[in-house]
Amino acid sequence: MKKLLAASLLAIAVAYPTAASAPTFDTPAQVAFMLDLTSGVVLLDKNADRRMPPASMAKMMTAYVVFDLIKKGEIKLDQKFKVRPETWRKWHGPEAGSTMFLETDEEVTVKDLLDGVITLSGNDACVVLAEGISGTEEAFVTRMNEYAAKIGLTNSRFGNSNGWPDEGRTYVTARDLAKLAAATIQNYPDLYKQFYSKTEYTRKLSDGKVITQQNRDPLLGHVQGADGLKTGHTEEAGYGFTGSAVQGGRRIVMVVAGLDSFNGRAEESRKFMNWGFGAWKAQKVVAKGRKVGDADVQGGSAGTVGLVAPEDLSVIVPAGTSPGMQAKIVYQGPIDPGEKGIKAGDHVADLVITTADGVGAQTLPLVADKDVAPAGFFRRIWLGFLSLFGM
Numbered sequence: 556m557k558k559l560l561a562a563s564l565l566a567i568a569v570a571y572p573t574a575a576s577a578p579t580f581d582t583p584a585q586v587a588f589m590l591d592l593t594s595g596v597v598l599l600d601k602n603a604d605r606r607m608p609p610a611s612m613a614k615m616m617t618a619y620v621v622f623d624l625i626k627k628g629e630i631k632l633d634q635k636f637k638v639r640p641e642t643w644r645k646w647h648g649p650e651a652g653s654t655m656f657l658e659t660d661e662e663v664t665v666k667d668l669l670d671g672v673i674t675l676s677g678n679d680a681c682v683v684l685a686e687g688i689s690g691t692e693e694a695f696v697t698r699m700n701e702y703a704a705k706i707g708l709t710n711s712r713f714g715n716s717n718g719w720p721d722e723g724r725t726y727v728t729a730r731d732l733a734k735l736a737a738a739t740i741q742n743y744p745d746l747y748k749q750f751y752s753k754t755e756y757t758r759k760l761s762d763g764k765v766i767t768q769q770n771r772d773p774l775l776g777h778v779q780g781a782d783g784l785k786t787g788h789t790e791e792a793g794y795g796f797t798g799s800a801v802q803g804g805r806r807i808v809m810v811v812a813g814l815d816s817f818n819g820r821a822e823e824s825r826k827f828m829n830w831g832f833g834a835w836k837a838q839k840v841v842a843k844g845r846k847v848g849d850a851d852v853q854g855g856s857a858g859t860v861g862l863v864a865p866e867d868l869s870v871i872v873p874a875g876t877s878p879g880m881q882a883k884i885v886y887q888g889p890i891d892p893g894e895k896g897i898k899a900g901d902h903v904a905d906l907v908i909t910t911a912d913g914v915g916a917q918t919l920p921l922v923a924d925k926d927v928a929p930a931g932f933f934r935r936i937w938l939g940f941l942s943l944f945g946m
Contacts, residue, residue, distance in 0.1 A: 577913045578834035578873050584823055585793070585813025588729035589831050592737050592799075592806040594917050596871045598831055602729070604710060607812055609727040610787030611653065611676045612797050613718030615735050616699050618672055618750070621665065621684060622743040623702065632666040636687025638679075646679035652719065655680045655758065656766055667758070674756040674770045676786065681717035692716050703731075706738045720791050729810040732797045736784050736808045740799060751783030773821035774798045778828050786820070787812075794820035800828055805871075807831045837869040838877065840908060841919075850904050852897070852927055853889035860890065860897060861924035862904050868919045870908050879911040884921065897927040 580587075580599050588603040590596070597603075624630045643659035645651065655671030657663060657679045663671075665687075671680030685695035692715060699713045708731040714724030740747050754775050757767040773796060774781035781800040788794045795812035809827055814820045841847055841864040849859045862884060872878055886904035890897065897903065904921040 580830050584811040586729045588810045590733050590808045591871050594871045606726045608792040610789040610792040611718045612785050612787035615785050617716045622746045634665050635662040652678045670756045673750045674753045675768050678717040685716040732810045733808045773824045796824050836874045838872050839869045841868040843867045848884045851889040855892040856928040862921040863924045865922045870917045882908045897923050
């Protein structure tokens, strides 16, 4: 039976500790959440599990489903979907909110519709995608909720494809929005890069009129490394934003919601993200390739395997400090190589570091330093003999 084991840990060089406490950030946002995605550390949690209407931030879920179908080859970027007259009637004009100005019976590529969803926040674009993919928006929403469950959005539910107010059927939490953003970035990096960082989108209508609309993302062009994701606003939800940026190898995901103005959302989002990078730093604790310990192996050609850092491993600490740290190696063991064996570079254990600054435990991956094949015939006999005598 496998157990959670702690392996011996070689000394890790850490700077002399200085006094440290977790930085604070005061915000008028009713909800605020920040995750250092590189380390997995939550930097701020203000009502992160409060259910709330997402407004157009729900469109991230629509884009996520479409990204996955593209990756699987079930739909293509140059595939076209037709705008149904009924859809056009419902989702055009000032009462329909944000729009990409689709025209009735127009055939539009998936690529253009994604630009309409992500850059322009087009309610019409969401519904046309949903109907084109699943036949009806309702059927597509079922897919949205299935995908949401798969990626661990445990406190969210989607009632439509665009976040339009629906008497509370659609709700999310800031923590779930951050999970969705992280899954988008990690699972579909190429599509994320292609669609989420555009500052504007231009399209030409059938009458020759050219319309250029700006992305409302308040970080793009204002915060270094910003590359997404999505704003949202309704009278019910207030002004919200889920954003991400990367600086110096660190990626942060942030969510704010319940702000009372467009300008307030922009100002608060920029302040919040700059705080995330400025008030915290990454402190390297293990260099790439360094061995930090060993793990027991059961039923392999070797009795142990070395554990090394797959890359430079860092923890997040308050800027200007070097807090004291405690470290241990944790793994499910003894490790069983199975029929395929262990390959050098396989993730087989974690380095768990606790810092004296109130941040909490940070978990970093460790990989095998060598191949370990399944035990051969004679070694299996020998191991069986040893087990009889408790050796």
